Amino acid sequence: MKLLLSRPSVWVPLLVLLLLASVPLVAQAIGETFYIAFFARIIIYAIAACALNIALGYGGLVSFGHSLFLGLGSYAVGLAAFHGIGSGWVHLLVCLVACGLVGLVTGAISLRTSGIAFIMITLAFAQMGYFLFVSLKAYGGDDGLSIAMGSRFGPFDLSSATNVYIAAFVVLVLSLWWLARLRVAPFGMVIRGARQNLRRVNAAGIPARRYQLLAYVISGMLCGVAGLLLANLNAFASPSTLAWSVSGELIVIVVIGGLGSVFGPLLGALVFLGLEEALKGVTEHWMVIFGPLIVLVALLGKRGIVGLLERFDARAPVNVSTTVPLAENAAIDATSTARKTT
Template sequence: MNPLISMRSVRQPATLVPVLLLGALALVPWAAGIADQPFYVVFFARILIYAVAASALNLALGFGGLVSLGHALFLGIGAYSVAIPAYHGIDNGWLHLAVCVVSCGLVGLLTGAISLRTTGIGFIMITLAFAQMGYFVFVSLKQYGGDDGTPIGATSRFFGQDLGQPLVAYTVAFVVLCLVIWWSARLRVAPFGMVLRGARRNPRRINAIGLRGKRYQLAAYVMSAVLCGVAGMLLANLTAFASPATLSWMVSGDLIVMIVLGGLGSVFGPLLGAVVFMGAEELLKMATESWAAIFGLAIFLVALLRTAGLVGLLEKLAPRKTAAVLAPAPVPVHAVEEHA
């Protein structure tokens, strides 16, 4: 990459604002300690965790064009990967993580392979159906609290650190989010990412040059499922609680709204969307009891305007010459053909 272009890209509002936001989030524990407000650590830890989950869904939805209303299934599986072993007194974080990754990977592979046999509204409905099936499975587990959920007495421990401690959970969630953002940026311009984005725009052309677009989409779906499961594992440790409510279709809807609000298919969009979505929700709850009606109307207006999200608005603030140099180029077909 041209060093000049690289320096210009860092100065772009669409890059600079999220980077500054990450810097501010890194200072939250310090600021909360000075203000003696531990609530802020827990609240912003939730934002970081949902930003990880939204980034995971963005891999399938934003890059691969797979509109899934069932990703709450993987959040729930990740949460119960901690809760069920903890119920039996197991607090080994590596075991929790292994259960989370393997179970989410297998369920993602099975549900993704079946769901990808459909397209459009069919794909949306079948992913929703799988999530609802998962919801009722965990509701039926009366030993683990059933519909009421189950408290987690033995949270995950890594290297002697208890992930159930808010500060530890915050630090781990922040590091995971930074790694996911970095990985998403690399993946987006890698051959795999280009094929994935090409399959979203023109699947017939991708298939015509000898690439199986469905296979790339399935791989993205499985990776998205595993990342979402890791977010669910972090959430369960933060709240020390696991509930079937985590698998609700409304949770999947919230993740989609975060992505669209931040910028569909962008690297920083899920982070911006999670911060604005959850921040606005909390502020409205403090201001009025009718916050849900106001919040719903605001989301409706955002959808009605059909903007490119917050990232798109930030890109419009860039000078025209710089924006022209740094505008996201379409998927280079010749590069995809070379990958074939």
């Protein structure tokens, strides 16, 4: 407990999670249900940022195409509901299969390149998805598609904002727990090592590209789950979800929170969407203020909000599951274990 209290980079995110868990009760008590929908949106974007963090933060894959997976998750609900299918299990299955297959194909093609070429190819795939759904006039085209029924998981129905909030919060907690475990797992250490030195990982006998492709596919599938939740929250699926600007927002959220950190996506989403909502209530020219504030946050800490919190950490034994620094030889340390998994 003493160690926990001496590390703001740990207890602050845990406190945020505790406060988020109380939002539905507090909002119902004060009669302000708007906050349930608002914080549900923050949580959903935090899940999408967690997904991107796997590819970008851990793997160093700067993807401008994750809006494609967010949109696929939304339309997995919208198209199924349009045809009278309300089962959440079917929605989830369609979401995971579609995002998995698309992630496999687009990832295999994109990973043949690197750097700016990788960015542009992922962006191109996202734009292809955008124009595909815009062209589907039978399903609303660029006007989007209303969702008459929420995803039903047995007795649990996602047709209300409160139920969506509960489901999203559970998914977020599980995602954060899994990210923490992934950091120290052989798979996670390989993709983190490949981010630093791809040649060195390959020289150790580990097929780094295969690991990166798997990380990209998993990232896309988790982002699709966020899209599924977003569609239920809005009761609407829109092609705008697939716009490149949404991918840009997710990247900004991850960078603000802290690249490669466990709690960075959560803190980044809270600050990004919280500032946006607060400034919208002050002036219609909120973007003029919002932009410089985001730049300021990024400049204050090279590793985002988590980096800022770590500056206040008291001297304590290093815990690899909560610290972000990445040693270049991480993959080499995991070589013997990773080889057993390949």
